[in-house]
Amino acid sequence: MNFQAIRAIYIFEMNRTFRTIWQSIVSPVVSTSLYFVVFGAAIGSRIQEVEGVSYGAFIVPGLMMLTVLMQSVSNAGFGIFFPKFTGTIYEILSAPISVLEIIIGYVGAAATKALMIGLIILGTATFFVDLEIQHPFWMIGFLVITCFSFAMLGFILGIWANNFEQLQLVPMLLITPLVFLGGSFYSVSMLPEAWQKVAMFNPVLYLISGFRWAFFGMADVPVGWSLAAIGVFCAICVVAIWTIFRTGWRLRA
Amino acid sequence: MASMVSVQGLSKIYDDGFKALDSVDLEIEEGEVLALLGPNGAGKTTLISAICGIATATSGTVTVGGHDNVRDFRAARSMIGLVPQELTIENFETVFNTVRFTRGLFGKPRDDAYLEKLLRQLTLWDKKDNRLLTLSGGMKRRVMIAKALSHEPRVLFLDEPTAGVDVELRKEMWDVMRDLKGSGVTIILTTHYIEEAEAMADRVAVINKGEILLVQDKAELMKQMGKKTLTVDLDAPVDSLPDSLAQRGVELGADRKSLIYTYDTAARKTGITDLLADIRKAGLHLTDVHTKQSSLEDIFVGLVTEDAA
Numbered sequence: 001m002n003f004q005a006i007r008a009i010y011i012f013e014m015n016r017t018f019r020t021i022w023q024s025i026v027s028p029v030v031s032t033s034l035y036f037v038v039f040g041a042a043i044g045s046r047i048q049e050v051e052g053v054s055y056g057a058f059i060v061p062g063l064m065m066l067t068v069l070m071q072s073v074s075n076a077g078f079g080i081f082f083p084k085f086t087g088t089i090y091e092i093l094s095a096p097i098s099v100l101e102i103i104i105g106y107v108g109a110a111a112t113k114a115l116m117i118g119l120i121i122l123g124t125a126t127f128f129v130d131l132e133i134q135h136p137f138w139m140i141g142f143l144v145i146t147c148f149s150f151a152m153l154g155f156i157l158g159i160w161a162n163n164f165e166q167l168q169l170v171p172m173l174l175i176t177p178l179v180f181l182g183g184s185f186y187s188v189s190m191l192p193e194a195w196q197k198v199a200m201f202n203p204v205l206y207l208i209s210g211f212r213w214a215f216f217g218m219a220d221v222p223v224g225w226s227l228a229a230i231g232v233f234c235a236i237c238v239v240a241i242w243t244i245f246r247t248g249w250r251l252r253a
Numbered sequence: 254m255a256s257m258v259s260v261q262g263l264s265k266i267y268d269d270g271f272k273a274l275d276s277v278d279l280e281i282e283e284g285e286v287l288a289l290l291g292p293n294g295a296g297k298t299t300l301i302s303a304i305c306g307i308a309t310a311t312s313g314t315v316t317v318g319g320h321d322n323v324r325d326f327r328a329a330r331s332m333i334g335l336v337p338q339e340l341t342i343e344n345f346e347t348v349f350n351t352v353r354f355t356r357g358l359f360g361k362p363r364d365d366a367y368l369e370k371l372l373r374q375l376t377l378w379d380k381k382d383n384r385l386l387t388l389s390g391g392m393k394r395r396v397m398i399a400k401a402l403s404h405e406p407r408v409l410f411l412d413e414p415t416a417g418v419d420v421e422l423r424k425e426m427w428d429v430m431r432d433l434k435g436s437g438v439t440i441i442l443t444t445h446y447i448e449e450a451e452a453m454a455d456r457v458a459v460i461n462k463g464e465i466l467l468v469q470d471k472a473e474l475m476k477q478m479g480k481k482t483l484t485v486d487l488d489a490p491v492d493s494l495p496d497s498l499a500q501r502g503v504e505l506g507a508d509r510k511s512l513i514y515t516y517d518t519a520a521r522k523t524g525i526t527d528l529l530a531d532i533r534k535a536g537l538h539l540t541d542v543h544t545k546q547s548s549l550e551d552i553f554v555g556l557v558t559e560d561a562a
Contacts, residue, residue, distance in 0.1 A: 004359075004362060008353075008356075008357025009357075009358070011357075015346075019345065087339055087341030090341065091358060093306060094330060094333065095360075096329075
């Protein structure tokens, strides 16, 4: 195992984050506050509570997931796309490192940043609502595995993308709708029955449901399903990345 | 001397069917400077990419320091430093960080003292905290060399190191290369500037259309294929070449005021003494005499055009 390489990539990527630290921290704090004002205050005045949890608190897990998913995907995507774009990828390809080390470095750094931002949002939320986390261990667990899995997805996108537009298209056209429709701001049980069935095909629903369970002990689907869903997703990403490097797809001529 | 890099039967066929390398065999000896010459699209960069692991070979094997570059890629690649042709760098990073990053990537523990020495040698130390985008082209090129050397490689690939670099800087690069060679690093240099190969190389390999046409000791190559021309300037134009001179293979210059004689420097008898005697006998008066040795460039152009024919 080339630990020096993992460290080098990780530090290099984290430096990139810290170069834009204000953008990295301020923008999620501002957007979270806006969500609280719009959804929490405006809608929350009409929906008092959902299954015994105040609406303001109810949306916190969904809000965190929304940002964390977007951040993991875009950080990891950009992290590998940029060297490909500028050509500095030659170094990664000619270095004595394995796929696993590359993934740990890039995905680890992207996941770390997403995790940091998730926790910042959680901190910001406590200014607006009273929160009590029933299963803190599981909450962190869900958050960490989500950050890693979606950073892997972003990594794959970064390798796939041939230009900046493609890089941004998937998070915008895929992740955002899935998160919004996955029950970030409502319980699936509030939907008409037909739509409830459709919603069950949304993988992000399982994530948000499980994450919400960790906060409030209640969920749209059994928590075991949530774990299974994220586990399967994670495995698919690992296999996909492994295949990409083995075949050199879009990387090696 | 032992082979540092051994390339055997290496072929590369791209997805579109283009054969960039055609069963290349090449042995590179430890500590030598090998110049890889070839026209654009000859396969120079593909060959380097396949050795360094950036491109996957279609068939054939490469070993570096005895390590197979696929099966034992860690050992093989950690011995290699690569300076690619394009100026590809992380513009927003500082000089020191980017060099430190490469060292880490190649699995070497931090050694800031070594990096300081390296940056000083490349006269980059003053700029160590500058962002790369603030540097001039020549400095960026040196940063790339520093990156390639950051993990103390045994073999250095320089793909067109002095392309687009001014004369002064080119000389500076050559000094850097000489220092490296002095420290025992094996250098493989691709270049368009024949002058560069002539100045730097121990051996020359000529590649064209994915095939190695020749690998030879530079001095030997020049001696073997090197022709010299003797030009004799006359004080007045002549209408035709005297028979005695025509028999010796002398040609009349386009201005009809000079005689051109091509001879082989390696021959035991060059025939110059007799030629000069014959010129005098023919009653011609000479104003000047000069000789010109054919350069590596002439040899190279000759080889490549021969290959095309």
